[in-house]
Amino acid sequence: MKVIIDWGRCEGNGACVVEAPQIFDIDDQDQLIVLNETPPADQRAALERAAASCPRRAISIED
Amino acid sequence: MAQATPVADGFVYDPFSPEVMKDPRPFYKVLRDRHPVYYLEQYDAYAFSRFADVHEVYQNESALHTMEGTLTEKTAVSNRKRGAPPMPDYDPLPLLGWIQPPEYEQIRQAMGQQLRRNFVASMEDDVRARARALLDQLVPRGSFDVVKDFGGVVAAGSVCRLAGIPIERAAETYEAARLAGAQDPVTGGFAPDWLKNRNRLLDICRQAVCEHKDDPSLDPASAIAGLAAYRLNGRPLEVDEITTIVSSIVFGGAETLPKVIGHGLMELAAAPGQREEVGADLARNTPAAFEEILRFCAPAQWFMRTVKTPVTIAGQPLLPGQRVLTLLACANRDEREFPEPDRFIWNRKARRHLAFGHGLHSCLGIHLAKLEGRVMLEEILARIPNYTITDAVRTPSSFQWGYTSAILHVNGGTA
Numbered sequence: 001m002k003v004i005i006d007w008g009r010c011e012g013n014g015a016c017v018v019e020a021p022q023i024f025d026i027d028d029q030d031q032l033i034v035l036n037e038t039p040p041a042d043q044r045a046a047l048e049r050a051a052a053s054c055p056r057r058a059i060s061i062e063d
Numbered sequence: 064m065a066q067a068t069p070v071a072d073g074f075v076y077d078p079f080s081p082e083v084m085k086d087p088r089p090f091y092k093v094l095r096d097r098h099p100v101y102y103l104e105q106y107d108a109y110a111f112s113r114f115a116d117v118h119e120v121y122q123n124e125s126a127l128h129t130m131e132g133t134l135t136e137k138t139a140v141s142n143r144k145r146g147a148p149p150m151p152d153y154d155p156l157p158l159l160g161w162i163q164p165p166e167y168e169q170i171r172q173a174m175g176q177q178l179r180r181n182f183v184a185s186m187e188d189d190v191r192a193r194a195r196a197l198l199d200q201l202v203p204r205g206s207f208d209v210v211k212d213f214g215g216v217v218a219a220g221s222v223c224r225l226a227g228i229p230i231e232r233a234a235e236t237y238e239a240a241r242l243a244g245a246q247d248p249v250t251g252g253f254a255p256d257w258l259k260n261r262n263r264l265l266d267i268c269r270q271a272v273c274e275h276k277d278d279p280s281l282d283p284a285s286a287i288a289g290l291a292a293y294r295l296n297g298r299p300l301e302v303d304e305i306t307t308i309v310s311s312i313v314f315g316g317a318e319t320l321p322k323v324i325g326h327g328l329m330e331l332a333a334a335p336g337q338r339e340e341v342g343a344d345l346a347r348n349t350p351a352a353f354e355e356i357l358r359f360c361a362p363a364q365w366f367m368r369t370v371k372t373p374v375t376i377a378g379q380p381l382l383p384g385q386r387v388l389t390l391l392a393c394a395n396r397d398e399r400e401f402p403e404p405d406r407f408i409w410n411r412k413a414r415r416h417l418a419f420g421h422g423l424h425s426c427l428g429i430h431l432a433k434l435e436g437r438v439m440l441e442e443i444l445a446r447i448p449n450y451t452i453t454d455a456v457r458t459p460s461s462f463q464w465g466y467t468s469a470i471l472h473v474n475g476g477t478a
Binding site: 009011013014026028029030053057 | 121124164165168171172175178180182415419421422425426429430
């Protein structure tokens with residue numbers, strides 16, 4: 001499973017960091033950091049919650 | 064008045080009818096329960112009222128499009144169209160709601176750097192200082208208009224900072240934004256002097272754009288600097304184009320939040336037990352209280368999409384050229400999403416709500432709105448814990464239905 005970010009769209013809102021802190025972080029310049037682009041299967045539920053919580057719909061999951 | 068479409072049981076909903084603009088809530092309850100997919104023949108539009116369905120509309124960006132804009136008034140949707148309408152052209156740029164990706168996303172990035180989370184957090188001291196200074200003036204009067212004289216001035220002051228407008232112009236900026244957004248309570252069209260105030264707002268923004276756009280000391284993260292550096296398919300934006308985009312930030316920031324904060328304070332005054340609970344630990348409780356205020360009070364009633372390619376939503380097949388209305392304020396009271404939705408519960412901690420929309424056109428000012436809402440709540444409740452509110456005026460509107468005036472009494476109305 002792979003994390004796909006629409007970088008033209010992400011505005012560093014940080015909703016994903018709340019849902020999946022093992023996968024996402026935000027730096028102090030408000031830029032998203034993907035800590036793990038290919039998270040293990042046991043983080044799927046957290047990743048799905050992160051994608052659903054993104055106010056801009058900037059996160060998708062590729063299998 | 065155009066005829067609205069009756070349905071089998073005699074129920075009629077038209078977002079532009081005077082009854083709905085005056086108070087849509089009884090209509091919303093019927094829509095959610097009995098007509099979750101409601102067809103308005105006169106606009107060739109389907110209204111979706113349940114939370115899950117509104118959410119589903121926002122997942123279908125390619126089929127449910129914004130080529131006719133996201134906001135509309137009655138005359139604009141009274142022409143039925145067959146087939147998807149043409150894409151807007153960009154010479155000059157239309158209003159933000161009409162601009163399509165990728166240019167729309169590029170412009171959001173260019174203007175929005177100072178609306179991001181950490182930058183907004185750095186504004187807290189300034190917002191609080193302005194709120195306190197204003198209360199220093201207002202509280203000794205004994206009573207004041209908490210929407211116009213407090214919320215409006217604080218909120219407009221923040222967007223003045225972001226748009227390079229002198230802070231002394233906050234009150235007139237708020238007034239111009241409020242009147243530019245006003246609708247005629249009977250026809251649902253623009254209010255008679257909306258254009259005068261729209262131009263007044265544009266003049267305020269244009270002066271700031273002209274003054275700052277070539278200033279080398281301007282913060283490159285500011286909206287004006289970002290837009291001045293932006294190239295639209297290779298060309299720089301004209302002053303009027305930058306002005307129009309800046310005015311959308313100013314309008315969005317100045318016009319909406321005062322209605323939300325005024326209404327939220329009224330809900331807390333109507334539930335003194337809840338107000339006391341919030342007040343017991345303001346720093347800790349105001350973020351949750353303001354989230355519930357957003358769900359309960361956000362004034363945006365609905366936005367529009369136009370069908371570009373055939374799609375089915377909530378079982379309803381939609382054809383190119385037809386329109387979709389997403390009833391956000393209605394969805395935020397959906398029993399299927401929120402238990403006891405018509406009760407204000409400050410610590411509800413709902414998992415999600417639609418006060419800021421979702422997806423492509425979700426509110427760019429989300430962090431600023433939350434910061435200002437929280438700070439204003441803290442400052443009012445700390446200074447005036449037993450206020451009362453009277454003379455609340457909720458101006459009829461098909462779009463931004465909220466309180467435009469409400470008198471707060473400092474000593475429980477006994478002063």
